[in-house]
Amino acid sequence: MKTKKTKGLLLIVSSVLLMATAACSSGGGNTPEGAAATAGSEPSAETIELRMTWWGSQTRHDLTTKMIALFEEKYPNITIKPEYSGWDGYFDKLSTQVAGSNAPDIIQMDYAFLSDYAKRGTLLDLTPYSSDGTLRTEEHDKSMIDAGSIDGKLYAVTLGVNAPGVVYNATVLQELGIAEPEESWTWKDFAEMSNQIAEKKGSGYYGTPDISGTTNMFEIYARQYGTGLFADNQLGPSQEVITNWFNYWQELRDSGGATTPEITAAMTNALETRPLSVGQSAFDFAWSNQLLTYLNVQKDQSHKLKMQVIPHGENETKIGEYLKPGQFISGNAKTEHPKEVAMLIDFMVNDPEATAILGSERGVPVNASIREQLKPTLTESEQLVFDFIDLVSQHSSNIDPPYPQGFSEIDKNFKSASEQIAFGQGSIEQVTEQFITGSNQILGKSK
Amino acid sequence: MDTSSAFKGTVIVKHIFICLIAFVMLYPVLWMLGSSFKPANQIFTEIWFWPKEWNFQNYVSGWSGFQGSSFARFLVNSSLVSAGAVLGNVITCSMAAYAFARLNFRFKAVCFALMLMTIMLPLHVTLIPRYILFNNLGWVNTFAPLIAPKWVATDGFFIFLTVQFIRGLPRELDEAATIDGCGSVQIFWRIIIPLALPALITTMIFTFMWTWDDFFSQLIFLSDVTKYTVPLGLRLFLDSSSQSDWGPMFAMSVLSLVPCFILFITLQKYFVEGIATSGLKG
Amino acid sequence: MSTELLAVKRRQSKTQRRRLGARYNQNGVALLFLAPWLIGLVCLTLGPMAASLYYSFTDYSILESSRWIGADNFVTMFTADPLFTQSLKVTFIFVFVSVPLKLMFALAVALLLNKGIRGLGIYRTVYYIPTLLGGSVAIAMLWRKMLGGDGLLNQLLAMTGIHAPDWVSNPKYSLYSIVLLSVWQFGSSMIIFLSGLKQVPPEYYDASSVDGAGKIGQFLHITLPVLSPVIFFNVIMQTITAFQSFTQAFIISNGSGGPVNSTLMYSLYLYKKGFSFFQMGYASAMAWILVLLIGIFTLLVFGSSKYWVHYEDGGK
Known part of the structure; x- marks a missing residue:
């Protein structure tokens, strides 16, 4: 009796397990693509498959897949498998894939993570392909090549040139009788204008969001006083420069020109939620390609938005403004087909048709002649961005070498430090000191 | 008689109480539902959930x-x-x-x-x-x-x-x-x-x-x-x-x-x- | 404990004694029932667990192979990482404020919704809706609209002349707005309580009504004891979940744990260390410290369970 029962159970259990394994193996059977990509070139098939990953918005997905279709048309033996997503989780997934030796062959890369990936040997050295002409870089801006190179090796090609700047609401300025800023404006001018705007507009409206915690914008201020963010694997700017920066913003908060700590803390990177977009401020600090988004998402669509360079320092030793790669495209160091990877990268940035499709969605093209070719086709707002980049290229200094490993942690600590000051949880001197020792510790460890 | 009307009273109070909590629980969801009919720039600037105009475009393009x-x-x-x-x-x-x-x-x-x-x-x-x-x-x-x-x-x-x-x-x-x-x-x-x-x-x-x-x-x-x-x-x-x-x-x-x-x-x-x-x- | 229940228990312990004699070894059958779990444990669970334990003694960066560094990670954690201490503090506050609140609220609503009111199904669904939203990205926007500086709550307060702070973005209150979010999503605990309440046999109540026990008496002497295994489960699981709480703080603070690290939950910091700062070794070490913490807590609750948890199977 009992054994019979047990047998019945055995049957149930084993059939359950069978189902489970069947479900799994049938699932596994669905991935010849993935398997083939990692297994590499099968002798019978001549076609090469490359996986390509990027983050972005729907527009970018549409444009990039169109570009891929064109590439596949021109090179029928290569197929590109796109893997795209939004920004959230993109780098989590990428690092997991790298750990599992299953990273895509072609990778959209961010400036902030370039060193982290390149210095750990995960990115393809593109130098051989740029010297043999597979990947043409002669017409690329020199500073953009430098920005994608580490220790003399090219790891990343710029997909779009960006520059930091101040977006301003020209309609509001006009309404208040304030003259629009000029290229030569200084931090002092900026503070005066912000205070004026806040005063004239009344409560609930600010001149500018408080961006004292945005490392990238502080970087420009630091550059105006001679140092990049990092120098000799140490924090670059002196304690005095950092203190001055925090003091400047403290005064601007106190006078009402900049947003209150609470509003600042409530801001996200999503441009739709920025004070400028929701009609709470007349300025914001942004990257040039973001101007297009601001124009699309601002609350009052009749308002005119324009862009000016980051204010100059009083008695600055050099211009802080610089051209920066928006996004990079890189190869996977473990790819089986490095040459084809280089071909696709070349296609993406140098081919007239491909670049015509991609337009300036990732920023202004890095190739000078492509830039010229695009100019007649630009919309009015794209024209604004191109003009701004032109302006910056005349008034800028070279970009610093890519950030060292550990940047993301320092970046986070800088934001915390500024919040600590704004919420009055420590004096500026004290917080700055902590920040400096903490950062140098992080940098010391990662070397 | 008295007890039954008192009983009815407590039932009504109970209902009102539950409904009130239910509204608090639900408001954010109503807001989300409302937002799905709003154009993007209104989603972030309006607090009241009821859309000013009903727009089904979001559903179509989504x-x-x-x-x-x-x-x-x-x-x-x-x-x-x-x-x-x-x-x-x-x-x-x-x-x-x-x-x-x-x-x-x-x-x-x-x-x-x-x-x-x-x-x-x-x-x-x-x-x-x-x-x-x-x-x-x-x-x-x-x-x-x-x-x-x-x-x-x-x-x-x-x-x-x-x-x-x-x-x-x-x-x-x-x-x-x-x-x-x-x-x-x-x-x-x-x-x-x-x-x-x-x-x-x-x-x-x-x-x-x-x-x-x-x-x-x-x-x-x-x-x-x-x-x-x-x-x-x-x-x-x-x-x-x-x-x-x-x-x-x-x-x-x-x-x-x-x-x-x-x-x-x-x-x-x-x-x-x-x-x-x-x-x-x- | 009421007399009826005692009588039931007495009957049970009698049968239990009878059963003890008849107990036979059930290794074979147990193996069959446990087979899927054992396969999962051996094939899917133990390996990754062991790997993470190993990583905790290395400088594993995800992107390159790891190097053994002994107990360095643990030493750093306890001597030179103020954010580790901060995240512990935040998490402890969160656990000890949100878990009791959430459970009491869930139990109260479950009792209210168990019987005696019309339209129960609708109410139950309505109360469950916030939980249905889960960790959706929409929640982050929503919470700011409700509790932000000029959110709904503050606009209502402004009508009464009170000027209130931004509950989400002020470091003094930000953690509590996440506590509120977690309490608001009490649906899962409520469901578990509701299904637990289904286990209370109506005869128990009938018998006690005959005894003339009041509502409160019924609750204390019948509902609570019968519900205690489920309460026990909820206490343990909610605490474990709260210790590991990640999503809510992540979406509300935009992944930063800010402002001023006031919502830097332990798991959020661990995640940032591992994935954003490429210190997976350190993150693994943190994870095992968390296991230790939760383990101690769970042991304490298990130890206390014999005083307050009543199993119908006679406590075996």
Whole structure:
């Protein structure tokens, strides 16, 4: 009796397990693509498959897949498998894939993570392909090549040139009788204008969001006083420069020109939620390609938005403004087909048709002649961005070498430090000191 | 007379009280529903949930999806994954729970402690070894890494839950059944499963919801847009580095709540009528 | 404990004694029932667990292979990482405020919704809706709209002349707005309580009504004891979940744990260390410290359970 029962159970259990394994193996059977990509070139098939990953918005997905279709048309033996997503989780997934030796062959890369990936040997050295002409870089801006190179090796090609700047609401300025800023404006001018705007507009409206915690914008201020963010694997700017920066913003908060700590803390990177977009401020600090988004998402669509360079320092030793790669495209160091990877990268940035499709969605093209070719086709707002980049290229200094490993942690600590000051949880001197020792510790460890 | 009107009074007060809490609970959801009909620039500037004008564009453009994969594709994929996960969890977790709750075997305490420990370790640090494991099995970019673990009872939460329920059932039932000549399998199938139904229903609802909602593992294991599930589809609308399509995102969020909602409404009645436990328990 | 229940228990312990004699070894059957779980444990769970334990003694960066560094990670954690201490503090506050609140609220609503009112199904669904939203990205926007500086709550307060702070973005209150979010999503605990309440045999109530026990008496002497295994489960699981709480703080603070690290939950910090800062070794070490913490807590609750948890199976 009992054994019979047990047998019945055995049957149930084993059939359950069978189902489970069947479900799994049938699932596994669905991935010849993935398997083939990692297994590499099968002798019978001549076609090469490359996986390509990027983050972005729907527009970018549409444009990039169109570009891929064109590439596949021109090179029928290569197929590109796109893997795209939004920004959230993109780098989590990428690092997991790298750990599992299953990273895509072609990778959209961010400036902030370039060193982290390149210095750990995960990115393809593109130098051989740029010297043999597979990947043409002669017409690329020199500073953009430098920005994608580490220790003399090219790891990343710029997909779009960006520059930091101040977006301003020209309609509001006009309404208040304030003259629009000029290229030569200084931090002092900026503070005066912000205070004026806040005063004239009344409560609930600010001149500018408080961006004292945005490392990238502080970087420009630091550059105006001679140092990049990092120098000799140490924090670059002196304690005095950092203190001055925090003091400047403290005064601007106190006078009402900049947003209150609470509003600042409530801001996200999503441009739709920025004070400028929701009609709470007349300025914001942004990257040039973001101007297009601001124009699309601002609350009052009749308002005119324009862009000016980051204010100059009083008695600055050099211009802080610089051209920066928006996004990079890189190869996977473990790819089986490095040459084809280089071909696709070349296609993406140098081919007239491909670049015509991609337009300036990732920023202004890095190739000078492509830039010229695009100019007649630009919309009015794209024209604004191109003009701004032109302006910056005349008034800028070279970009610093890519950030060292550990940047993301320092970046986070800088934001915390500024919040600590704004919420009055420590004096500026004290917080700055902590920040400096903490950062140098992080940098010391990662070397 | 007096007492009955007083009684009516308390019932009304009770209703008003419950309704009030219900409104507070619901307002954010109403706001979300309202937002799904608003153009993007109004979503962030208006607090009142009722849209000034009704705009179905968000639903149209959200449904059209990406590169020929309409949002329906994501819904189908999510349904497949969730159904697989629910089935697996209900079967294997209840089996393991029965063993832990009713059977005597060696190393029971050790096994139970191990089971609890698997719940305690944060997911983020086992993710990479799991990825490497599934990648070696060739399972990456399939639904297998999302479903297979449920068929081997890796969700300790539900084992523990069901154990607690089974332990709430009197042993006399098993013993009576044993006297009637039932073995463990029949006791499990004829007595424990029907009586632990609320726990199984709970397992179903939670597994479905949690799988339906799970962004991180689905992001890591699925790469092909045609295999994307609802949470991944929703994030495709958002790109915090540039422009996000909030309107369609809200519209599709609302839409993707519908299956959960239907499932819940269908299953929740088991918490009222339940099963005829009383007769069995006496 | 009421006399009826005592009588039931007495009957049970009698049968239990009878049963003890008849107990036989069930290793074989147990193995069959446990087979899927054992396969999962050996094939899917133990390996990654062991790997993470190993990583915790290395400088694993995810992107390159790891190097053994002994107990360095643990030493750093306890001597030179103020954010580790901060995240512990935040998490402890969160656990000890949100878990009791959530459970009491869930139990109260479950009792209210268990019987005696029309339209139960609708109410139950309505109360469950916030939980249905889960960790959706929409929640982050929503919460700011409700509790932000000029959110709905503050606009209502402004009508009464009160000027309130931004509950989400002020470091003094931000953690509590996440506590509120977690309490608001009490649906899962409520469901578990509701299904637990189904296990209370109506005869128990009938018998006690005959005895003339009041509502409160019934609750204390019948409902609570019968519900205790489920309460026990909820206490343990909610605490474990709260210790590991990640999603809510992540979406509300935009992944930063800010402002001023006021919502830097342990798991959020662990995640940032592992994935954003490429210190997976350190993150793994943190994870095992968390296991230790939760383990101690769970042991304490298990130890206390014999004083307050009543199993119908006679406590075996």
